Amino acid sequence: MDTVELRGLVTLLRARATDLTDLEAKTAVGGLPKSVRETISAFSNGRGGTILLGLDERADFAVAEGFQAARIRDDLASACSSDLEPPVRAEIDIVDIGEGAIVVAEIPELDPRFKPCFVRSRGEYNGSFTRGGDGDRKLTDFEIHLLHTNRGQPDDDRRSVDGASVEDLDGLSVSYLLRRVRQRQRRAFDGLDDEGVLRRLNVLAPDVDGRLVPTLGGMLALGQYPQQFFPQLNATFVVYPGVSAEDVPAGGPRFLDNRTFEGSIPNIVDEAVAAVLRNTSVRSFVEGAGRRDVYDYPVEALREVIVNALVHRDYSPYSRGTPVQIVLYADRLAVANPGGLFGAVTEDDLGGEGVSSTRNPVLVKLLQDVQLPDSDRTVCENRASGIPTMLREMRRAGSAPPEFHNRITRFKVVFPRHALLTAETMAWIEGLGATGLTATQQMALAQLHEGRAITNQSMRNLGLDGRRATVELADLVGRGLAARIGERRHARYVLVPSAGRALAEASQGDREGAVLAALSGRGEMSRRDIELATGLGQITVLRALESLIAVGKVEATAPPRSPLRRYRRI
Structure with missing residues (x-):
């Protein structure tokens, strides 16, 4: 990682005023903190991450006074080699960021065949960690069990x-x-x-x-x-009136629909798809002598996401009490199943050609020859075509691409309801002052503007080949619009705070205007959502919200210290 890229990460930390899920900073003045080993374990068991040593969080992530970079580099290399099982092959460098030298460590994701990575002195069940928000937490016994089963081929089916x-x-x-x-x-x-x-x-x-x-x-x-025989091996479906479970209008219903689908998988898929379509809007277009109906979510993409959840879920005894969950909000559809990605497949692989790893091979093989009710088509193809089909259909509809959220115990797919390049988003991109952007770069910036990270694979999902995706991402970094976290295939790109603030700066530093713009047309948002949408820091956002509430332009949905507190524009 060069100096320019590293300065971008430090700027990102200062703007967010906290560590990130895959970016951790520690002072390390008095020696290598013991907690660094937990973070290395957590990054190794997840998607990898970056550790910056020598930055003082209490001093706005300035280079810590008295930091001994060479000593800490050697201690960190020793810890990766001797204190963790299996040993972690990290890339560790000393980089001068202008204010002084710090230690940068790129922690790769561990091969799924060897997870979990744990702190040797604490043992596997007490020393295995994962990331939770901006901190580390111990893996549960169930999570460790799932990682063990991921090493071989489960035979539950x-x-x-x-x-x-x-x-x-x-x-x-x-x-x-x-x-x-x-x-x-x-x-x-x-x-x-x-x-x-x-x-x-x-x-x-x-x-x-x-x-x-x-x-x-x-x-x-x-x-x-x-x-x-298995009462909970079904699918549940809930429709909320707003953008969250707590977003219920005064005197209104808590649910607009609430169902459970049972029977065989073909019956569950058929009924679930029909129920989602009944609860979404449809637009009709006349084409020649016929009519074409366009739903909020493409039917083929909808069918594939439900089939994937039922086919690839964890069917071990530990998970048989958990159904597949289908939740429809005002602005998105979420489909979640127990059990994360199986085998060597990672989030960064999703959408790639021929990428597949099957937890339930007997079930998948059967369903390629089992009919859907009242149809001449089978349930699935067993050709690693599910996620590519979702991406293709969402792209054809002009919708934002699906989001994939992988955890050890759960995998969730989110279909945004809105188009990706809206008028508001295009205005924001124009406000960045970046000329000559390609169409795919604009789509990438639109995702970054929503608070999503992008990868080389997500750029390929927009239609680029791998080489071109690398070139366009590097150009966004070079323009100062995106910052890279991680190296090589594990690299993720996030919005640089200065780019996120461009719209506000264009209106004479009107921070309140930036917050209002973020809240427009988005329903309720958390403080964190607003920070991601605007690129403003936590304190700046809080002060802007306080002012806007005082003048009656914004209202909060819960008391100040409530974890359910959201904000909406009046």
């Missing part, structure tokens, strides 16, 4: 279901499956009777008494009512 029988499968669905696989794969099933085919497909397996009964995968794909 091929295990027999206690108490079930062949009669619990849907006869019509089984008949269609048998007919289809015999047509498609004649050699694999030649000479086998129906029972033999179902055994070979892992629909049936012997239980502890030797009886042939449905497997979990067979029951989920073909069962009449799997919830008889």
Whole structure:
């Protein structure tokens, strides 16, 4: 990392007045802090991160007086090599930022096959950490269990279901499956009777008494009512009237819709897609002699996100009490499933060609031959096409791309409801004074303006090849619009605070105007959301909000110390 890039990160820390999820600063004047080992563990178990040593948070992240860079560099290298298991191969440098020299360490994400990384002296279950906000927290036993299972291939979907029988499968669905696989794969099933085919497909397996009964995968794909045996293996659907669960109008309903979808996965997908479409607006366009209906969320993208959640969720006993959750807000749709990404796939890989790793191979293989209700199409293709389809359909609709949030215990996809390049966003981009931006750079800036980080992969998801994505991101950094956090494939780009303040500076430093502009058309926002949208620091935002509340232009939704406090423009 060169000096210019590092100064950008320091500027970012000063503007935010706190550490970030993947950026940690410590003073380290009296020696290497013990907590650095926890941060290294947390970054290794997540997406990687950057540690800056020699910055004093209490002095606005100035270079700490008395900091001994060479000594701390050597101590940090020793800690990475000797104090963590497995050892961490960090890139550690001393960089002079003009005010003095600090130590910069780039911590890579650990290969999923070797997670968790833990502090040796504390042991695996007491010394494994992850990031939570701008700090570190210990991994729970369940999270460590999931990381262990991620090292191999889970077999939960091929295990027999206690108490079930062949009669619990849907006869019509089984008949269609048998007919289809015999047509498609004649050699694999030649000479086998129906029972033999179902055994070979892992629909049936012997239980502890030797009886042939449905497997979990067979029951989920073909069962009449799997919830008889697994009550929570379903999907829930909630529609909120506002932009959060707490955003309820006075005297209005808490939910606009609240449902649970049960049955086999094909039935759940069919009913869930229909329910979301019923609760979203539709615009009709006349095309020739026909009519085309356009929904808030493209139907194909909607179907893929629900299928992915049901197919790739964690089905281990630890997670069988948690359903797939579909939540519709006024400004977005969120679909979450238990269990994070499986195998070697990371968030940065999502959308890449042929990128796939299957937690439930029996279930996925079955569903490529199982029909959706009242349809001639199957549930999934099993060709790593789900997320590319979501991206393509959202791009065709002119919508903002989906957001992916991966945690060890949960994976969530968020579909924004709005278009990416709105008039307000284009005005903000023009206010930056940057000429010659490409269309993809403008789309990248629009995402940064919303408080989202971008990566090389997210630029490729906009239609660029890898080389061009690297060039355009480097240009945004060179223009002083974006700052890079992390190195190589783990690099993420965030908005430089000075760029976030450009709109406010264009109106003679009107900070209150910048806050009002951020609140316009966005419903309720937290203080943190406003900081990300404007690039203003925490104290500046709080002072602006206090002034705006006093003159009746903004109102708060909760008392000052409440974690639910949000702000809306009056």
